Amino acid sequence: MSRNSEEPVFNRIEEARAAAGLSRQKLANLVGVHYQTIGYLERGEYSPSLVLALRIASALRKEVSELFSLTQPKEGEK
């Protein structure tokens, strides 16, 4: 499902969503996708387009770089 299976995109959507107190359904409604897609994104099974990444970052009040990275985020890293 990844756009480029050789280069996975890591994300912190799940923890940012939990911190914001949003359910998957609520976040899905905010960014205009199916709630199932949020699950795919959180599991790293789908890498979003730039537009969707920007929408998610905006909904979670984060920078895109805080949510997505090409390297595995370290434990406890903000």
Next chain:
Amino acid sequence: MAQKNKIYWSLGVTEKGTRALLTDENSKFTWLRSQRNRRVVVLLELLGITLIASGSYLPTLAIGSIQLSREADIIIYSVTAIWVTLLTLVAYSLLRISVRGIADAPDELLDERQITIRDTSFRFAYLAMGCLVIALLVLMFFGPDLELFQPEGNDGSYLMIAALFAFASAPSMILAWRERDI
């Protein structure tokens, strides 16, 4: 004021109907929302297609020591073939119902991931169908010389019916197999 229900004539769906399929609003066939159940339907469809295709190779019934007349033999064979075909048709219908929300939905009602999984599934199916066509062409050329089909009655027509079923159901089978619980 009630919202207008847009009709997508070319796809044969309505906006409300599609939205209901994509959410939990549609209470019909909810058991097809689980990936496991959809995969069972895919396997049943595959089994049906395989059985139909094998109709071109299986000799007419010769069960142990039971000696049937030629007419009875053909009748049993034909009735069995009709039932297998009907059951495959039922499996095909369930398969279509299970993926209809995504497979037949217009792009504007789907998100980017759903469009991606639909398009890649259809591309895989297209490639698979291309291979199937080549295999059928090879069979058409060499089948008769190699006596691959039965000399009487089943001259490969069951194989053709199975291929048509495969063509019709391959995109839905791949999509149903890949998509998680809806």
